[in-house]
Amino acid sequence: MIAEFGLAALWLAAALAAFQLIAGSLALTERGEGLAGAVRPVAVVQGLLTAIAFVALILVFARTDLSVKLVAMNSHSMKPLIFKIAGAWGNHEGSMLLWVTVMSLAGGFVALVERRLPERTMLATLAGQAFVSLGFYAFLLISSNPFERLDPVPAEGNGLNPLLQDLGLAFHPPTLYLGYVGLSVAFSFAIGALITREVGPAFARAMRPWVLAAWIFLTLGITAGSYWAYYELGWGGWWFWDPVENASLMPWLAATALLHSASVLAARNALRAWTVMLGVVAFSMSMIGTFLVRSGILTSVHAFAVDPERGSFILVLLAIYIGGALTLFGLRAATVTEGERFAPVSREGALVINNVALCAILGIVLFGTLYPLVTEAFDTKVSVGPPYFNPMGAVFFVPMLLVLMVGPLLRWRRDSLARVRPAIIAAGLAILAAVIAVLLVGGVGVLPFIGLVLAVGLAVASVMPLRGRNLRRTPLAVWGMVLAHLGIAVALFGMASESAFSVERLVALREGESATVGPWTVRLDAVEPVAGPNWTALEARMTARYKDGGGSMLLPQARSFWAPPQQTTESALKTRWNGQLYTVLGGESPGQTGPGRWQVRLWWKPFVTLIWYGGLLIGLGGVLALIGRTASDIRRVIARDKIAYRRERQNR
């Protein structure tokens, strides 16, 4: 029953989306004005209905209702409850339902609270949101029904990929999806503004919090995903330039650019067409990412749906939405002027360089990710990986970082570098000190060297905007900017340090033997079998000592899941302020090294944790900016209402 109930809610929601599109479009004409009042309530109800459908799916998973095909394919009665629930979105159909749910909830939320724009633009925006949703409803209901029944009912389910049975991964996809799909709001705003030709500071101010919120989720989602890959895959890698990772990075790059250009538009009424364009591009990147992941067109760990029918369906949706939006942009771009002018050395100038660099990096990532498909059409398979992305990205990333050191200090419109000389000198000295320090340590490759040095310079430069300010009266948005930029420096330092200074040790140890890795001495005390709810494992008990310090215990496991049968390694980590010890238990190692030895993999990764602390700082900066901006907007709305109220009373 629950499954049918969920499916009915989904069909109803799709019908409402169709109504929302028609009513929203008609309301823009003179004859259809009467429909205007219906659009917002319909959007809210549509959001609620998809939420109901999503809860229904979670319920059938929580109860392991094996008569539902999706549950039988992806769940198992023996799984811990939390992974049963997380299993609801750990598969193709469920994750698409999550996508649609987030999209219509976001639309409903916009309809409920957004009052800053002219009502006509809002109607066009909500119609746009419904238009995009409709395609995904169609996709879900026609080719990916999550509530399909199965007859006969199997005795047991197939289980969930053990790699996905991890708390980090349970909440990674929803976070990322909030980001991906949150950008649909920016997309709809861009379409709405293009249709009614109201691109200006008010539009940017209204769109900014939505972009900011989506961007925060994307940032946190990517950070969490990277940490998951790091500790779960068991080899200490934290970014692979895998297509699925790129799929999440591309919307982030576009959203970051959009965030900065929206600031220019909001403050200075410049970069108008460019900002609208980025609004379209950002969500297009989300859709392309989804296409890449969902269609399984690029083989990758995450591509659990290898199904050409679905692939072509999403491809058609992509063509309609991206093509349609770009056509609309092309038609209207001529009427949207670029707006106010500014000098090269100015806040706007720096932000334009930020935007151009981010877009170039986006271009590299997109091209590099898709190019293997092009060569495959010519019957040659090539791989594009870190040796391509790292240096090519750096070509644009390095100049952007240099500009980032001074950009936030510059004034709008026109400024001179002489005015910010003290800050430039401070950052320069920090860079010089870092160059000397890294040279003294020695043996560091080119890219990590640049990374370390620029990270130190940026860390100093990023707090400069606080200089000479009364810290208590500094607006939250400025704090947010400072923290986010500092977060970039922190994360960059972690990345560069990890790749420059990591020490790796692969050893075969008997119980009681020790090995050293960097400053650590690790003793293998014992290896014992242990059992969990749906797995058994060999667990190593290790004692790790840092230099002459006390020992701490580490318990890495080699796990065997039986539904589906698969081996995973559970690494054990010991975190210090200056890095992380990473231990993995392989199998038993007989053969020439003699019996009774265990394969042990050890890494000492100095400052590696800064990568994710940096990511969290960036996200926190976003949160502060969001709070600051929203609070000041609310104050402005209240003040406006008060003035209007007084005027009304005086006139009476």
Added chain:
Amino acid sequence: MKHVLAMLLGLIATTLAAPAVLAQEEQTAPYAYRQLDDPEQEARAHDLMVTLRCLQCQGQSIADSDAPIAGSMRSLVRERIAAGETPDQIRDWLMERYGDYVSYEPRVTALTWPLFALPVVLILLAVVLLRRRFRSGRAAA
């Protein structure tokens, strides 16, 4: 009761199966999980391994994978480095055998040159865009 049994079976399977596989692997690929004694050689081998694709896995380098084929390839790389071959020679040999797919570092060929032209195009585009933007800005001001 059923799952206690399954658990026991699983336990036996882990303790028995894993060493058997490893034993076989150790004979054919001695350096799959063993580093070279010379740290300088090992560093060279490692730098090469992170740029080689594990053919069986999806989106992982041979330095990041537990798959048997990744183990054999690691061993092959280490043995050849120890025998004095350069990383480029090893990469070429592997690419000849497994195709361009095995290397994460694309070569410049008739098919892949656009990958390397792209950054240049992007730089030119950026320069043109920025110059136009700022020049017209100055004219207006």
